[in-house]
Amino acid sequence: MSLLIKNVAIADVLEDKIKTGDIYIRNGRFEKIAEHIDASEVEEKEHLTVINGEGLTALPGLIDAHTHVELSMLSSASFAEALIQNGTTAAVLDPHDAVNVLGHKGAKYLMEEMKETDLTPVWMASPCVPSAPGYEDCYGQVMLSDVKVMVEEYGMYGIAEAMDYNRVIAKEASLKEILDYGKEKGLKIDGHAPGVLGADLDTYIAAGVSSDHESVTVGEMLEKFRKGMYVIIRRGSLKEPASAKEFLDKAGDSDHILLSTDGCITAKDMAEHGHMNYALAQIVKEGVEPLQAIKLATVYPAAAYGLKDRGVIAEGYRADMILVKNLTDFKVQDVIVNGEIAKASYPRMDYPKEVIHSIKRDDLKEGELTIPLPEGCIDGEVKVNIVKIVDGTLETIHEERKLPVKNGALILEDDLMYCAVVDRYRKDGSIGIGIISQAGALQGAFAGSVGQDTQNLIAFGTSLSDMTLAFNQVIVKQGGLSYVRDGEEKQFVGLPVLGILSQKPMDVFVKETDRLLADLWEHGCILKNPILTMSLQISLAVIPEMAITNRGLLDIINNRFIPVCELV
Structure with a gap:
């Protein structure tokens, strides 16, 4: 199957501009992008689908830089359907709720059902289960042996949010062992450190943590950014205290600034407003320039989390792309995943007792x-x-x-x-x-x-x-x-x-x-x-x-x- 999208505005996140042209997709890749491509000239004519893109804008498939399947209260298949119909084609996923319930096996079940969908997951191994040992109870505390299973056997990309920042700063032995393992393996380690600043932040970063999505003020975001962290702006169903516009104006354009929902978006809001496209709409409404906003949800998270062939509409890249009606509310018209029109539904797993x-x-x-x-x-x-x-x-x-x-x-x-x-x-x-x-x-x-x-x-x-x-x-x-x-x-x-x-x-x-x-x-x-x-x-x-x-x-x-x- 091949696709030809005609007369579409294209968000070029590499050159920082909107250009108009045609996009030819074949074998799951962007094969040719030009001002004009005649259908008679393409290699695969027999199974060619032509889409009129006039009045639409093509964006790279959106990437959620940090989220949780479980907060949606939907299983992996239902979750993937919800995201893809709203233009999110990849997501960095922390399965810590499933791990709280059933240990690392809980994460494995989420991963298995997700394999039958078109959503690209970047799974991160949950290190803080329960999130506050000694203060709450769950299935069992995650130790280094559990993280090794998730990384080495299940194939997870890195270490998920080190949310028990007090244990990190105190260099508590069991969590330090996990983070030291992550550093030794060269794994990306995500953070969660609301209000952590100054010397405590320095200690937190020195433990190997490279990102944070919990800042409550612009000043906090700037300190973390200037100390080299990836600062992840969160938008969804919650009211957030720090202005994305103010932060970006002070920080400038940087691949160390990303956008996520953190799972803090209800199924109802996804149905009515969208997912990452809704997060984009919110920060654009705050005054962020649309192309800059789009980069926070495409090319920047792709680079940060190893999705080397995603996040860009350019020849040779995997053809994950969405067509939106405008750059205000980012309502999705069509979603293309791996070069094909996205499916509407996916099979459900028959779970054991x-x-x-x-x-x-x-x-x-x-x-x-x-x-x-x-x-x-x-x-x-x-x-x-x-x-x-x-x-x-x-x-x-x-x-x-x-x-x-x-x-x-x-x-x-x-x-x-x-x-x-x-x-x-x-x-x-x-x-x-x-x-x-x-x-x-x-x-x-x-x-x-x-x-x-x-x-x-x-x-x-x-x-x-x-x-x-x-x-x-x-x-x-x-x-x-x-x-x-x-x-x-x-x-x-x-x-x-x-x-x-x-x-x-x-x-x-x-x-x-x-x-x-x-x-x-x-x-x-x-x-x-x-x-x-x-x-x-x-x-x-x-x-x-x-x-x-x-x-x-x-x-x-x-x-x-x-x-x-x-x-x-």
Whole structure:
């Protein structure tokens, strides 16, 4: 099969210009690019497809410089379908959620299903599982032996984000061993270091870490950039604090600046707005010049992650290309992968029992969820440490209030909810419980098996009894999202693969989650996306200030557990 795209505007990321011409593709490669190519002159006429590109712009296939399959809650095949239809043809993938669930075997299952798709993955071996050892529990801690399996047996490209930056800076032995191995092997090592600056940043970089996607200010981005790191700008469904335009104006055009979603984009946003094309639209709206933006998502990540024949529309390169309607919202008209029009769907893997029966926790019993009070406190008042949600971000804030206690029970104010995280990996898994604010007052309870990064069970609501039932629905159904109200399950979305992923097509999955979200909003939840907040914010032990893990209420700034309630 060969393709001829006629009269198309071409984004030339090597010469920094838009030019108009024809593109001839044969045997999966860009064979000829010229102002005019006559169909009668091409070598393969019999199976030639001609596309009228007038009014369209051809871009190299987009590359996500850092993301996670699992945050989409879609399996590898569903995920690949979603990305490719939006023009993302390659992605740098950290499978740490799957590794949290099933060790390095979890990553292998993601890789196997991905092989049947047209998405080009650059797999990175997850070094920080769990993300905060000693503060949370998962299937088991990743050690050097696990990383060696992922790199040497599975063929992963490098080491994924070293997100436990405190352990890196402290030169903790087990993580240092992994990073030293990466340096010795000449592997690329990705980072995750929000707020790490100065001497601590120098130590972090010296450990071999070469990138970061977690900066919260332009000043932080500039320091990391000037010290030689790849700075990855993140855009997706979250509000990001640092301006891409301001950073790029100060840093200049550089192949050490990349663009990613970091997986922080919902399936619904992918369906409605796109994927990396949506990330491009966001930074262009901020004022970034379109061609510069395109380079951050094509030629620069291709060079950074070993995709030597990608990221450029030029003769001899692999023909991964998209046709977009404009350089404002980057809506995709056509996607070409390896020289062919992209497929709409891919086969699903038939997973074994260890993948679809991964939740080991026994059902919770009534009364297991309780807020611990100071000894002897029956009536009166206590100081309560609260996790304040900053909606639409990854940020949480430590809030303190004084609340009444009556007959040995804490009385919540109208804008507060209970929140609990349960270890899913042991039959008698531990429970951490706390109080959250700025999420509304949901009638009943919402639970899921998607608490980042460990993928432990998590729930919030105003009824501890409904929380217990919601947890048990997720346990018995081996993964999913459950909304319970007045002792009855009202909504359930199944996530059978590793207890965190659906194999349904994106549009079907979005309809299911839309029904769930509508019910949550109707009954008191005020979060923009309760699923995203539950899965990516409350239990995340590596982004300040507060988290609830299966071990308790965690003060991330000071690396210590604190009581939910204290004597006044």
